[in-house]
Amino acid sequence: MKIGTIGTKGGWSSEKLADTVAEKTGGERVLIGMDEVRLDLPSGDAFYNGHNLKDFDALIIKKIGSRYSPDLLDRLEILRYLSERGLKIFSSPYSILRALDRLSCTISLQLNDIPMPPTTITESVDQALVAVKQYGEAVFKPLYTSKARGMFVLKDSPDARAAIEEYRGKNQIMYIQKTIELGELDLGIAFLGGEYLTTYARCKTNGAWNTTTVSGGKYRAYEPSPKIIELARKAQEPFNLDFTCVDVAITEDGPYIFEVSVFGGFRGIQETSGIDAAAKYVDYVMEKIK
Secondary structure, eight states: OOEEEEOOTTOHHHHHHHHHHHHHHOSOOOEEOGGGOEEETTTTEEEETTEEGGGSSEEEESOSOSSOOTHHHHHHHHHHHHHHTTOEEESOHHHHHHHHSHHHHHHHHHHTTOOOOOEEEESOHHHHHHHHHHHSEEEEEOSSOSTTTTOEEEESSTTHHHHHHHHHTTOSSEEEEEOOOOTTEEEEEEEETTEEEEEEEEEOSSSOSSOOGGGTOEEEEOOOOHHHHHHHHHHHGGGTOSEEEEEEEEETTEEEEEEEETTOOSHHHHHHHOOOHHHHHHHHHHHHHO
16 A cells, blocks of 8 residues: 655654554655645646655645644645545545634534633624623634644733734734633543544643643543543544544533644653554554555
8 A cells, every 4th residue: 555644744743653654554654745745737646756646545644734824724725636536535634624723623613512611703802802801811822723832811901902902913813712720631532533542631730821742731641531532522523533632621610622633643642541543543544445
């Protein structure tokens, strides 16, 4: 089988997946950076480093770029074209498109009655100020981000308007979420082909407001209740992703879903459970394309 990995050079999970694909298929190791792909229309040929992507049996998407941005949507359109022309791609570019944008993901979750922290979407500074007053404290989240990059916490105060105006200068559509008491951890609940795989926790270590590894968070093992696993399963189901991690917060009011990640990582899974998620993912893909 000839399987390519869409990912970022130097990225831990991307490199791990590319290594695993080569090991299991016995074929060439091909880690494809979408910034170096050329799509030729109307032939439909897509070239990368001497390869025509049409010649692959399948592609596995690990990352589309090193940073989340609207540019990733255009890269996904190239892959969507190839997928519509018959190339098997995991996860489907269309499925990723529906969840990549934080707002799009949130709307889908809310339409399926998934519990989330109270959230406001607005372009208006005045309306954003109303939300902050109602919440008391809120987190402003860019629509395209990961590991809490670009997010900031704002309390209701005389300086709130100025902070919102500054933020609005870079983020026309503001995604504002009420701050909830996370405790010391939140969860990443992983699914492969819609089936539960494992759970890991991200734990605060230094008083940061979030648990991401960028802010010093550490992984540890965690065994959630069947109720929480079922909630996460329900949250990821509408997106039809082949591999995903659902971010879940445990609060006094019950579990909340933050997001369904289209590019869930492998490291937290391996460090906490010993499960080689990359190997399981490649086995899953090879079985699908037999």
